[in-house]
Amino acid sequence: MTLPIGYPVESPAELLRPGTGTYQGKFVSLAPVKPDKDVAELFECSNASPEFEQLWTYMPYGPFKSPQVMREQYLDVCASSTDPLFLTVTDKVSGQKRGVVSFLNIVPEHLRLELGHIWYSPLVQRGKVNTEVIYLMLSEAFDRLKYRRVEWKCDALNARSRAAAQRLGFSFEGIFYKHVINKGRNRDTAWLAIMDDDWIKIKPNLERFLYGEEDAFSLTKANRPLLRTLDTGEASQPNA
Numbered sequence: 001m002t003l004p005i006g007y008p009v010e011s012p013a014e015l016l017r018p019g020t021g022t023y024q025g026k027f028v029s030l031a032p033v034k035p036d037k038d039v040a041e042l043f044e045c046s047n048a049s050p051e052f053e054q055l056w057t058y059m060p061y062g063p064f065k066s067p068q069v070m071r072e073q074y075l076d077v078c079a080s081s082t083d084p085l086f087l088t089v090t091d092k093v094s095g096q097k098r099g100v101v102s103f104l105n106i107v108p109e110h111l112r113l114e115l116g117h118i119w120y121s122p123l124v125q126r127g128k129v130n131t132e133v134i135y136l137m138l139s140e141a142f143d144r145l146k147y148r149r150v151e152w153k154c155d156a157l158n159a160r161s162r163a164a165a166q167r168l169g170f171s172f173e174g175i176f177y178k179h180v181i182n183k184g185r186n187r188d189t190a191w192l193a194i195m196d197d198d199w200i201k202i203k204p205n206l207e208r209f210l211y212g213e214e215d216a217f218s219l220t221k222a223n224r225p226l227l228r229t230l231d232t233g234e235a236s237q238p239n240a
Helices: 035-047 050-056 067-080 129-144 159-167 196-211 219-226
Strands: 028-032 085-091 096-107 112-120 149-155 171-182 185-195
Touching (some): 028 129, 112 129, 149 159
Antiparallel strands (some): 085 096
16 A cells, blocks of 8 residues: 655755845844944834734833843843844834834745744834835745745734734635743744745735735735635645
8 A cells, every 4th residue: 555645856956045245125124233332223123012012912022121131131142142133123114113023933944934933013013014024034935946935923912913814815725723831821823934935926916005006905905815715635746
């Protein structure tokens, strides 16, 4: 009896990792964390009020009592880490730092990584900042690195994060129950992902939303038909 096995995949000729330089978009730029330079703007846009501090609800750290605490307990750690590889988000309209994102769980030999540790100030949460940040990161993963899979994980109770991921083209894959303990509380983790085959269809929608001239274009509606349903138990197929 012959047992089923997966289809052949060539091993990458070179084990590439996300670039550690600056990523430039029309609305944002991403750059390595520089604690002393970045802390004032990042603290002010994320800890200045109870509304701002809510963005830390589902994060494993924060809010922070002072810029010094934020630098010592968070930004210094970010700057010294290579996985996660943290990047600050600068809003080009204001010229101010408005958040932090990261590439993490980077596994070049299996051509996959995760986007995570993502937070933005409420000052930019309703513009095009989030969309272009993820567009730049997905472009790096799929277009330059030629990875096959990019993951997004969040607290299963974080409805805003799950909706944002699906709007951007990430398909829901399930929940890991009792996955971690976060700030002394249970966290069930929702898993979502984009495959390289998905990216071919999702990328034009992101570009149309970001750089097109249709004010009424809905990225959510455009990407909804592209989202994969939960696994039926069948193995994936090449270029499926």
